[in-house]
Amino acid sequence: MWRRLGTLVSGSGQNTGLYARLPKRRRSCPPVSGGRATIFALSSGQGKCGVAVIRTSGPASGPAVLGLAALRALPQPRLAKLRLLKHPVSSEPLDRGLVLWFPGPHSFTGEDCAEFHVHGGPAVVSAVLGALGGVPGCRPAEAGEFTKRAFQNGKLSLTEVEGLGDLIHAETEAQRRQALRQLQGELGQLCRAWGETLTTALAHLEAYIDFSEDDNIEEGVLEWVDGTVQGLREALEAHLQDARRGQRLRSGAHVVIAGPANAGKSSLINLLSRRPVSIVSPEPGTTRDVVESAVDIGGFPALLSDTAGLRDSPDLVEREGVRRAQERLAEADVVLALVDATDLASDASRRFLETVVTPGDPSASPRILLVLNKADLLPKGGAPGGATLPPHLLLSCKTEAGLEAVLAALKKELAAVCGDPTVGPPVLTRARHRHHLQSCLEALRGYGRSRARDLALAAEELREARRQLGHLTGQGRPDQILEVIFRDFCIGK
Structure with a gap:
């Protein structure tokens, strides 16, 4: 059946299942060295399975690896190491599994990360999660918190984050293809290219406003800006005429x-x-x-x-x-x-x-x-x-x-x-995308109306158009929009 998936997280985004059994005092541990807290979660889904993947992200990831794997030095990055995992306080054996170390910034979140590949029995997973809860500075992750940190650290744009969420929830082949294409950043790259064009046009217009009385401004600057804005407006109009195929x-x-x-x-x-x-x-x-x-x-x-x-x-x-x-x-x-x-x-x-x-x-x-x-x-x-x-x-x-x-x-x-999600320009998959592009287009049309009356107002319309493109990719992001986007993720992603 095709329907949105959700694992390990309720509609309100609260931790459930194995996480609810962790001691509350451990979930509120302060971050180490004055930095942000280190988060951990089961990333491979709840229930009995052959292998369960538990991941961490944050400054205490290194101490967590050293403590649970009983190592004197961190293992070689991105190389699996088979170890007997023990509780860092009681030294009680927990399981025999693989440990992987991903030092920042070369990790999914851009922070120090670690993964523990253990046997997928509920008792094993619960014991390892409980041990991680005892590491100073560690707490269970919120829904989508790993991806949010990747976004905040510049590893993913907002459109790529949305593509990742769609890929996780994809239940048909066409949905998978469309989500993978967005995760690869095609829509974000297109919007950034439009934004760079707008920035160049705005710079030329402001230079004309500031120095038009001097002899340093080349002839035809305003005509070039007009042509650039017209071309961008036509590109946005064509992109918006997609019959909402992506949505x-x-x-x-x-x-x-x-x-x-x-x-x-x-x-x-x-x-x-x-x-x-x-x-x-x-x-x-x-x-x-x-x-x-x-x-x-x-x-x-x-x-x-x-x-x-x-x-x-x-x-x-x-x-x-x-x-x-x-x-x-x-x-x-x-x-x-x-x-x-x-x-x-x-x-x-x-x-x-x-x-x-x-x-x-x-x-x-x-x-x-x-x-x-x-x-x-x-x-x-x-x-x-x-x-x-x-x-x-x-x-x-x-x-x-x-x-x-x-x-x-x-x-x-x-x-x-x-439509075919694998051909043509990247499609708009959410109403949010369409809203920001439509607002950008309206600002570009406003430039045409203001151009003959007041160049300063025309320049402000270009700034607004650029702001709307930035909101689409996540620049100048309103926090409430981020909360809506990340709450659809499962815990551990």
Whole structure:
């Protein structure tokens, strides 16, 4: 199932599980040598496993290695060393495992780091975590704290941090590809290049403002700034016209299953989900509310919505279900329009085909995929009646005949909605990205409006545009934005 993962951390970001059993006095140890505290956490996930990885970051990482591994000197960097781990106070043996040392700044966080690879039994992991809690200056890590320190120490930009979080939570192949590309820094590099262009244009404009009466300013400076701002504005406008493909791929494209009552919508969502998501009944109008299921369709994430049958009904509850179904239709990226192949002549089917299905326009929003269900009930070798039917697919939810063709067609529609994450310029994966780029674009447009009236105001518009690009990559970062971003990480990352 495609859904956001979260391990070892509750919705509030509080430590749970093994960490909750550590003594509180050890969790509040002061940092060593007046520096920041050293954090530690289980990074490989909770539960029984062959090998568990426990990592530390901070100035007490070295003392933690020397204490637990009973070493007189720190091991060679990035070289695994097999040691008998002991409690640093009682000298009680804990486990036999590998110790790795990553001195800063050449580490993930930019600080001194260490890793302990131990056997993955809960008792072993708990004992090693308890021993680390006894090292002066060490405390359990908060959710996302390792990554936050990497960001604060300049090892990752904010867009790379978001890419890392998306990579951890990726559950489909397309999500993985998009997240990996963002983690590699392509969006951040593009924004930094735009920022450097803005800085150069601003410097030329301010030089003109300060020295235009002298003979030291070359001719055509303002024209060059105008051309540069115009080119940047066009680049941002083109980048924002991406139909929100990156956000759809990250969050899942919305696929709504709609049709007349008793067309088999609940059967279809169960078939696509491979589990009983919705109640199936021969009685029309069984589904009264929207039922959702997250699925992976050919590597693309899709949020399927089973909706109430579209028909007139005297029942108040069913009428509310129809209203909600129509709302979902208006919000859908792709509509699986499902009709009973044996009931095409009915008023409900004809009205649905006339009002919902829009033939002949592949670029229509939402995209419509017409599926005729109950094909097993058609005469052998026969075709559904209705000469004016638009392009459609035949399916039997009962026998699964035609399912592969439906999945292939749905994958094609999702690919068109989400795009190919491996080609073209880096996409915007979050509303935050779009907000800052849109604000930058508005400032560039403001430059054009202010240019003829007041060059000082025009220069301020360029400064605002540059600030917005900086906020996107994490420069001049508001703390509340960082809290929202890092709270989605699991403990140990």
